[in-house]
Each structure stands twice: as C-alpha cells, then as structure tokens.
Amino acid sequence: MNAIxxxxxxxxxxxxxxxxxxxxEHVIPNAIGGRxxxxxxxxxxxxxxxxxAWDAELARQTNWFSSSLGITRHRGEVPKERVQTIDGTGLWLRSDGTMAPEHPRSEVHETDGKVTIQIVARNIDEAHRMLKAARRKFPSIDVEKAKQEMEVKDEFLSSPLHVQLQIGGPEACRSIVKTALAYASTCGVPHLCCDAALGYLQHIDSPSPFGFAYTFEFVKARPSETVLHCVGLMGDPKRGILLSYIEYFGHFRFLVRLATHYSGEPVNASYAIDPVSGKEEHIDLDWNISDDQIRAIVDGTADVYPGMMKAAHHIIPIVLKRNEDRQRQRVIVEAFEYAAVSLGFRPGDAIPTAHSERFVALMMEKLSPYLHHLVARSNRPPALSDADPFWNGPSSQDA
Ligand SMILES: [Zn+2]
Structure with missing residues (x-):
C-alpha cells in the first residue's frame, strides 16, 4: 500500500x-515481519x-521472538541468535526454532583397544569433521565405518533459557520513532508537523520523544491468542497532540510524541498485522489518555515494570506454544523420514502396510528423546513468575 x-x-x-x-520503506521493519x-x-x-542500521538493531534485540515464531523476511533469513540457559550454557537459536550448541565438543574414551567417541555438533558435517580430527589422536579409528555406525541423537534443553525482554540504545529507538513517522506519513500527515520525531531522527543529541507504554492499555479487547504488531496514530489539534502507539510482538509497547504542538487535521488511524502470516488484523485503540499520563510515559517517569511483566505473562506463553507446535511438527516429520529411510524408502514414498510395525518402532526410537523431554518438562515448576524474569524455552539441540 502506498499513500500520497x-x-x-x-x-x-x-x-x-x-x-x-x-x-x-517498510513502515514496520520487514526484518521483524512488517509488510x-x-x-x-x-x-x-x-x-x-x-x-x-536502525531496523537491524531493533531486529537483533527482538530476535528471540522472530526465531521462536518463525518470522519470514523478503530478503535473507532471520539470523541465528546466541541465547543462554540460566545455568550458563551458550546456544544458537536458529530461525526454524531449533537450537544448536554454541561450542561443539567431543570426548574420546579408549578401553581395551576399543575407541568410543561422543560428539556434540551443530550438524552432521561438523560431526564428520570432528571424527576425522579425532583420528589424528587415535589412528585406529576407521572414519568411514564410524560414519556408518554413528548413532545420531537429538538432545533437548533441560535448563530454562534466559531471554532479554527490553529494547534500548540509540539505533533501535530511532527505528521505533521512524516507524511512527512513516505511519504518520502514510496517513497523510506532513513530515514538518512531526517536529519532535524529526528532531530526534536528525540530531543525535535531541531529546527522546517516546517512552515505554505499560501504564496505559491502548489496545481495546486485546486478542488472547494472536501475536500482533500494531501502529496507531492520533492527532488532536484541540489538545495540540499528535501521538503514535507502537507495539511489536504484543510485548514491546511504545508511545511516541511526534509533535511538540500539533495544529494539523484531526487524525485517528491504526494498522495491525500478524507478523507470521502477514495477515492484516483489525484492532481498536483507546486514546482516552490524559496529558499527565502521556507526559509520564514520554518523560520516562512512569513505573513500567508491573505492566511489562503483565505483558510478558500474556505473550510469552503464546510464543512458547507456537514454538512448541512447530517443534512437535518438525520432530514428527523427522521421525517419519528417519523410519522411511531406515527401511530403504525415500521421503514421500508410500510405505507398504506390511512394514508398519517396524516403521512405528523406528519412529518411536527417533521420537524417544523428545518424549522423554516432554515428560521431564511436565515436572518443572511454572515457567514465569513475577520475581523471576526467566522462563522455560523449549527447543532441541542436534547431538
Ligand atoms: Zn534523505
């Protein structure tokens, strides 16, 4: 859509x-799923x-959401992101929601002339390279034989992940204000009316025209199951205000004061999108906010913590569930392919019913680490608490 x-x-x-x-120019950065x-x-x-550069920094800081939800971009994949469990293990979170160890490692044991190697690698090629490297120390290793006999196991996280839920720094903040300005522009508001936002984007030492909007609920009848990006605009010349509300992934919420004193046309518009499907959603915004509340948000004197935790409680279970659904689907597809290939079929071939017993047994063998992980996780305490900004991240590592 283009507006004049x-x-x-x-x-x-x-x-x-x-x-x-x-x-x-994307109004909401395409790097986080804007269209x-x-x-x-x-x-x-x-x-x-x-x-x-501004959008890239914003995308970097919100990458856990993009990776967990499976956001697609016009150009390039969502980059892998380093995450950490609360016990300090570093991992790479990939764009398909899977995880890989940050540092590959191997252990070699030799007992009675028999060599056992345990390799934790990010993919099978890396495991093969590590196998060759191990032969330099243990020349008795038959690499080709070991490749064939290699048992590949998936490993699932046993420790909760630690995830950053805040946005900051001059670049990411400018991306947010740029979005507010771009949306005002598509709504026909002349750039020059937006002096506060323009000044901030053009001069590095200009005061920040926005704040974290957690002390006022702008979204009326907030959808309970969807993760949305939204941007809204409200201009009221009688009150002299031109404001933009921006929300990313349902969690990051900002109020931007575009103008120091607005005297243009009245305006009230909003745009919302499901960043995964790209589908536009209708959303109603509540602009019944007082001047004092606006000032507290933009000046940064509002106490954002309780509202931010409430937002996290709402959205993180939805994101986790989406990621779990994707993981379950992926694990089942992989187990199906594993069983097919093990029985000499190609992926997609029809499996004769005479093989079904063996087929199911092979699938269960492949699914077993995932099922154990589900059982272990069901014994863990609830994922998120007010005092504790840690939560459980489901995902597998290739082993
Ligand atoms: Zn220019």
Whole structure:
C-alpha cells in the first residue's frame, strides 16, 4: 500500500523524492515481519545509511521472538541468535526454532583397544569433521565405518533459557520513532508537523520523544491468542497532540510524541498485522489518555515494570506454544523420514502396510528423546513468575 504525501520530500534530508531516489520503506521493519510499505517517506540514500542500521538493531534485540515464531523476511533469513540457559550454557537459536550448541565438543574414551567417541555438533558435517580430527589422536579409528555406525541423537534443553525482554540504545529507538513517522506519513500527515520525531531522527543529541507504554492499555479487547504488531496514530489539534502507539510482538509497547504542538487535521488511524502470516488484523485503540499520563510515559517517569511483566505473562506463553507446535511438527516429520529411510524408502514414498510395525518402532526410537523431554518438562515448576524474569524455552539441540 502506498499513500500520497503532499511533501514528497525525504523526511530525513529534505531531498525531493523522485523516480531516481525513491525508496520502498517498510513502515514496520520487514526484518521483524512488517509488510506495509511507503515510497513517499525517505530517500534511498537515507534508507541505506540510517534506516537499515536502525531496523537491524531493533531486529537483533527482538530476535528471540522472530526465531521462536518463525518470522519470514523478503530478503535473507532471520539470523541465528546466541541465547543462554540460566545455568550458563551458550546456544544458537536458529530461525526454524531449533537450537544448536554454541561450542561443539567431543570426548574420546579408549578401553581395551576399543575407541568410543561422543560428539556434540551443530550438524552432521561438523560431526564428520570432528571424527576425522579425532583420528589424528587415535589412528585406529576407521572414519568411514564410524560414519556408518554413528548413532545420531537429538538432545533437548533441560535448563530454562534466559531471554532479554527490553529494547534500548540509540539505533533501535530511532527505528521505533521512524516507524511512527512513516505511519504518520502514510496517513497523510506532513513530515514538518512531526517536529519532535524529526528532531530526534536528525540530531543525535535531541531529546527522546517516546517512552515505554505499560501504564496505559491502548489496545481495546486485546486478542488472547494472536501475536500482533500494531501502529496507531492520533492527532488532536484541540489538545495540540499528535501521538503514535507502537507495539511489536504484543510485548514491546511504545508511545511516541511526534509533535511538540500539533495544529494539523484531526487524525485517528491504526494498522495491525500478524507478523507470521502477514495477515492484516483489525484492532481498536483507546486514546482516552490524559496529558499527565502521556507526559509520564514520554518523560520516562512512569513505573513500567508491573505492566511489562503483565505483558510478558500474556505473550510469552503464546510464543512458547507456537514454538512448541512447530517443534512437535518438525520432530514428527523427522521421525517419519528417519523410519522411511531406515527401511530403504525415500521421503514421500508410500510405505507398504506390511512394514508398519517396524516403521512405528523406528519412529518411536527417533521420537524417544523428545518424549522423554516432554515428560521431564511436565515436572518443572511454572515457567514465569513475577520475581523471576526467566522462563522455560523449549527447543532441541542436534547431538
Ligand atoms: Zn534523505
């Protein structure tokens, strides 16, 4: 969707926008699943020098949500992210929601001339390379034979993950304000009305025009099962305010004061999207917020902690459930393929019913670590508590 902006100049450098320097800018960064674009907001040069870096930092800080939900981007995959369990083990979280050990490791034991090797690797090729490396120490190892006899096991996390749930720093914050400004632009608000936001984007030492919005619930009838991104705009010339509310992954919530004193047209608009499916959703925003409440949020004097924990309690179980559903599906597909290949079939072949008993046994063999993990996890205490910003992250590591 593209809206016409009367300015048709770049909001950041004031260059006239024409066919040569026009840039397709995502209102909500595509790196976190945003789809809506505008071509009348900033020029290609500004998008390349600032926009991408700001959005990349925001995407980096929210990467756990993107990876856990399986966000897809127009260009490039969601990068893997280093995460840590609360007992300090480093892991890589991949874009498909699986995990891999941060540091591959191997242990070799030799008893009565028989060599046993245990390898923890991120993939099978790495395991093969480590096997070759082990032969340098133990020349008796027959690498080809060991490859064939190698038993591959999935390992599942036994310790909860520690995840960062805040956004900060000049770049990620500018991405947020840029989104507010881009949305105002698509709603036909001239850039020059948004002096507070423009000043912040153009000058490194300008005061921040936004704050964490956890002391006021902007989303009316918040959906209970969906994870949404949303951006809203409200301009009231009588009160002299032009505000944007932004919410990412249902958890990160911001209020941006775009103008120091707004005297333009009244405006009230919102846009929401399921970042996984790309489907637009309708959402109603409540703008019944007092000047004092706005000031406390934007000046950073509001106590955000209780609201932030409440938001985390709402959204994290939804994200975890989505990730678990994806994991269950993946594990079952892998077990099916494992059984098929073990019986000499190719993935996708019909399996004759005469093989079904053996087939099911092979599937169960492959599923066994996952099922044990489910049983062990069912014995753990609840995932999230008010005092404790840690929670259980489900995911497998390849072993
Ligand atoms: Zn520009």
């Amino acid at each position: 902006n009367a300015d048709a100049t770049c909001a950041l450098c004031a260059a006239l926008l024409d066919a040569r320097n026009r840039s397709k 809506l674009t505008t071509q009348t907001f900033i020029c290609a040069a500004c998008n390349n020098t600032h926009g991408h």
